[in-house]
Structure formats: C-alpha cells, structure tokens
Amino acid sequence: MxxxxxxxxxxxxxxxxxxxxxxxxxxxxxxxxxxxxxxxxxxxxxxxxxxxxxxxxxxxxxxxxxxxxxxxxxxxxxxxxxxxxxxxxxxxxxxxxxxxxxxxxxxxxxxxxxxxxxxxxxxxxxxxxxxxxxxxxxxxxxxxxxxxxxxxxxxxxxxxxxxxxxxxxxxxxxxxxxxxxxxxxxxxxxxxxxxxxxxxxxxxxxxxxxxxxxxxxxxxxxxxxxxxxxxxxxxxxxxxxxxxxxxxxxxxxxxxxxTLRPEPEEFDQPSGQDKQAIARSIVLRQALTKAAPERRGLLPGLFYVLAVNDKCNLCGACAGVCPTGALSNEWRDGGEKLWFNWAACSGCGLCCEFCPQKAISLRRGRSVENMAEESVLLRQQDVQLPRGRRWTDRNR
Structure with missing residues (x-):
C-alpha cells in the first residue's frame, strides 16, 4: 500500500x-x-x-x-x-x-x-x-x-x-x-x-x-x-x-x-541473511545476564534443549532451515560439526519437521549446569575429502 x-x-x-x-x-x-x-x-x-x-x-x-x-x-x-x-x-x-x-x-x-x-x-x-x-x-x-x-x-x-x-x-x-x-x-x-x-x-x-x-x-x-x-x-x-x-x-x-510513511517492504522468499533470534528470546537472554543472582535461577527452564541421535548424518538441513540461526554447521580442520545456540532457539520445531532422518528431539527446560556454554556441540565427524573437491561438492 x-x-x-x-x-x-x-x-x-x-x-x-x-x-x-x-x-x-x-x-x-x-x-x-x-x-x-x-x-x-x-x-x-x-x-x-x-x-x-x-x-x-x-x-x-x-x-x-x-x-x-x-x-x-x-x-x-x-x-x-x-x-x-x-x-x-x-x-x-x-x-x-x-x-x-x-x-x-x-x-x-x-x-x-x-x-x-x-x-x-x-x-x-x-x-x-x-x-x-x-x-x-x-x-x-x-x-x-x-x-x-x-x-x-x-x-x-x-x-x-x-x-x-x-x-x-x-x-x-x-x-x-x-x-x-x-x-x-x-x-x-x-x-x-x-x-x-x-x-x-x-x-x-x-x-x-x-x-x-x-x-x-x-x-x-x-x-x-x-x-x-x-x-x-x-x-x-x-x-x-x-x-x-x-x-x-x-x-x-x-x-x-x-501514516505518511510507506509500509515496510516485504520479501516473499527467505534467505540465510534473515536468520536472527526473535525479540522474546533476546529479552530472556538479557534477563539471564542482568537479573539478580537470587532470581536468575528461575530462567533456565524457559530455554530449549536440542539433541540428535545416531541417525544424524550431518547433512546440514536443520541448520539451513532454522529461522533464528540457533543451529549451524561448520567444516574445518578435516571435520564437520553441528552446533546449537540455545539462547537463539525459539522452539518453533521446524528442524524436527524438516530433518530427513528424524534424528532431532527438542524440549524445553535447561538445567543451570548446562548454561555455561552458549553454543553446544551436538555432533561431529571427521571427513576426508579427495584432493580438488570442496565440502559443498561432497555427496551426502
């Protein structure tokens, strides 16, 4: 309009x-x-x-x-x-x-x-x-x-x-x-x-x-x-x-x-550049950092726990579809890794729906002990690629 x-x-x-x-x-x-x-x-x-x-x-x-x-x-x-x-x-x-x-x-x-x-x-x-x-x-x-x-x-x-x-x-x-x-x-x-x-x-x-x-x-x-x-x-x-x-x-x-300003432009197709945590997740993470120590223990249960089983083949589909960037995969030093940033996860469950192997489980309720590291390594695998081939060329 x-x-x-x-x-x-x-x-x-x-x-x-x-x-x-x-x-x-x-x-x-x-x-x-x-x-x-x-x-x-x-x-x-x-x-x-x-x-x-x-x-x-x-x-x-x-x-x-x-x-x-x-x-x-x-x-x-x-x-x-x-x-x-x-x-x-x-x-x-x-x-x-x-x-x-x-x-x-x-x-x-x-x-x-x-x-x-x-x-x-x-x-x-x-x-x-x-x-x-x-x-x-x-x-x-x-x-x-x-x-x-x-x-x-x-x-x-x-x-x-x-x-x-x-x-x-x-x-x-x-x-x-x-x-x-x-x-x-x-x-x-x-x-x-x-x-x-x-x-x-x-x-x-x-x-x-x-x-x-x-x-x-x-x-x-x-x-x-x-x-x-x-x-x-x-x-x-x-x-x-x-x-x-x-x-x-x-x-x-x-x-x-x-009223005198145009409506924000909408882009019909999502892209990898749009990945960011939603507002309520950001607010919750800030409260976890800034709240008084005696009240901070109330918050871990609102964050999500994500796990993958042995069916996961590190295809990266979950990281690609994740709208908040909570899931990411990387390949370096001859290995491939899947990471989970619990502070960015909104619990939408899209990764569970999209996973071809149905290897992902998602629930709410982190423990205080699991809050030390914001990014959690879910799975890793050593990968040796033939000379001249890139990781993106690998047949999954």
Whole structure:
C-alpha cells in the first residue's frame, strides 16, 4: 500500500491492521510442509487467516490485542506499536516491582503503558518479573474493551509459569507456549471482577511424568481460587500523571505521522541473511545476564534443549532451515560439526519437521549446569575429502 493510499484510508476512517506480516520469517514460507498455524489458532476474534504463502489480517475483525504477535515462534508478525521494547528497556533499569497497563487503565501515571497487554509473552512476563521482583498487570477496564478476552489469556500464561514452576523438571518436554521453572514468579492480574468464570477458575497443570510432546496443548482443570487479585485504588501523583499524559500524546502523534510513511517492504522468499533470534528470546537472554543472582535461577527452564541421535548424518538441513540461526554447521580442520545456540532457539520445531532422518528431539527446560556454554556441540565427524573437491561438492 502506497503512502497516498494509506493517507486516504486514514481520512476515510478505515481501520488499518496494527501489525505487519514478514513473509520471509514465516515458518510456512521456510518449509512448505510446515503445519504451523499458531496465529490462526490463538486469535479469539478469528481475524487471522492463511492464504497460500501469506498470513492475512482482517482489519475489521482485528482489535489490536497482539496475541498473534505474542505466539508467533518466528517473529513473522510485528506490531506497528513498538512500546513493548521501551517498556522492557525501562524494566531492566529498575529493581522494584512495576505496574503495567494499557492506555485505558492508567491510574496513577506510574504504570508502564502498552497498547494492549496481550502482547506480553510468557518470556516477557518472566524476564520482567525476575528483573523487578514483581509485576502487577492492571486490567480494570478490559471488560469494556473489544479485547475483553485478554485477561483470560494472561491468566492462562501466568498460570503456566506458576504451575510449572512447582512441578517442572529438566526431563519434562513442553509445548511452545509453556515453560519449566524451579520456583514461582511474582506476577499478579489486578482488579478484574468481570473476568469470565471459565477463565478465572482454571489453571494450567504441569505435564505428567511421561511429558508432553512439542506443540501439544496443555491440560486444563478447575482451580480453587480466581487467577486475579483485587486492589485498592491508588492516589495519583500529579507529576506522574502528566508524564503519562505526555507519553500518550507523543505516541498518538507518532502514530499519525506513521501514516505518511510507506509500509515496510516485504520479501516473499527467505534467505540465510534473515536468520536472527526473535525479540522474546533476546529479552530472556538479557534477563539471564542482568537479573539478580537470587532470581536468575528461575530462567533456565524457559530455554530449549536440542539433541540428535545416531541417525544424524550431518547433512546440514536443520541448520539451513532454522529461522533464528540457533543451529549451524561448520567444516574445518578435516571435520564437520553441528552446533546449537540455545539462547537463539525459539522452539518453533521446524528442524524436527524438516530433518530427513528424524534424528532431532527438542524440549524445553535447561538445567543451570548446562548454561555455561552458549553454543553446544551436538555432533561431529571427521571427513576426508579427495584432493580438488570442496565440502559443498561432497555427496551426502
């Protein structure tokens, strides 16, 4: 869409999708047989659909909750609103509990403001909690919003963290959206009396001893208590309130100005130059480095463990298809090696789907002992090539 078309649509009052689809990052474009449909399955408004090699957002149905952005394992959906990056950066500078809200829930002006709290991934919540010691999510006005389902989804994400924090172990595989931790996080959903009963009285239970396969849905059972906590009204601080007002005004002006800029160019075909860790993986890795030592032990369980069996012939297919560069192969000194960078892995499982030998297993839950080296050698093999032949010419 050109600048003129976007400007005319804005003047006509037509809504614009709050996010952009990067085709080159989508798992379905990297592997034609990929079954990934996280964005479609998670959208409560059925605003996301798949058409050929593209993800299409229905701007009439979309309510800008950004839940699809939060669950995409490859970073193929990117929000126009970039305040989440600023909120995380501010969180990393604090050492005290913080409050987070959307524009409709500003109470004192001290809160960290997002367009919608649906953008908070499990990884973002965990990183913010360990950096500050506690996160309060204000949801007072969500019942009057078109995205009234966000508290239920946040309650589910927090329940995943806290339930699996108690029962998780290094040997228990989990799904893309789950986590395995050693103790609880201090994350509260505050003052939400109109949370749907079905969501307020459920909790995610940890996988059984046999574990849950990658991509499986977590089990849900009734819980004894609500997932939210009422709070008492706080007294607004004049300076904080006007600071929040200035921040909202600045964001509104920036949003209007963005209408006069062309949309980001999309590249339909992925390439090796596009490999990079997604935002939530980067945030989690930074938190592991910067968090206080007494809280740092909460995070290893959110990182992935990848292993290969004896069927692996070092063909390099997994490294080629990996969208984040977590897998890489190298040939030097007469040998070939396959490396795994656990900090860059998003758990998308594309390597498992693509491996011709089905030699790869992936699960969530690293141990503290396995965090010393960021790159892990998975497999190596001595290779002697005939004179005049290159490694790329070798018949695999």
């Amino acid at each position: 050109t600048v003129a078309e976007r400007f005319i649509n804005r003047l006509a009052g037509e809504s614009e999708a709050p996010l952009v689809f990067r085709a080159r990052s989508c798992l379905r474009n990297r592997l034609w047989s990929s079954t990934c449909a996280c964005c479609v399955e998670e959208c409560p408004r059925q605003a996301v659909s798949l058409e050929q090699d593209r993800v299409v957002i229905d701007s009439q149905r979309c309510v800008a909750c950004l839940i699809c952005v939060a669950v995409c394992p490859a970073g193929a959906l990117v929000a126009h609103d970039r305040r989440l990056d600023n909120v995380v950066a501010r969180t990393f500078k604090l050492n005290e509990p913080v409050a987070c809200c959307c524009e409709k829930n500003v109470r004192t002006g001290e809160e960290l403001i997002l367009s919608c709290l649906g953008a908070l991934t499990v990884e973002h919540l965990a990183a913010m909690a360990v950096m500050t010691g506690g996160v309060n999510l204000h949801l007072e006005s969500c019942g009057d919003c078109r995205a009234s389902f966000v508290p239920a989804i946040l309650a589910q994400r927090v329940a995943v963290l806290n339930a699996l924090a108690t029962a998780g172990s290094e040997e228990a595989p989990t799904s893309r959206s789950d986590s395995t931790l050693t103790t609880g996080f201090s994350i509260k959903l505050l003052d939400q009396p109109f949370l749907p009963e079905s969501a307020a009285t459920t909790a995610i239970v940890a996988p059984n001893s046999a574990g849950t396969q990658l991509g499986a849905k977590p089990e849900i059972k009734p819980a004894a208590q609500s997932a939210v906590t009422p709070v008492t009204p706080a007294t607004p601080d004049r300076r904080s309130f006007f600071r929040a007002f200035r921040e909202l005004s600045w964001h509104a002006a920036a949003t209007t100005w963005s």
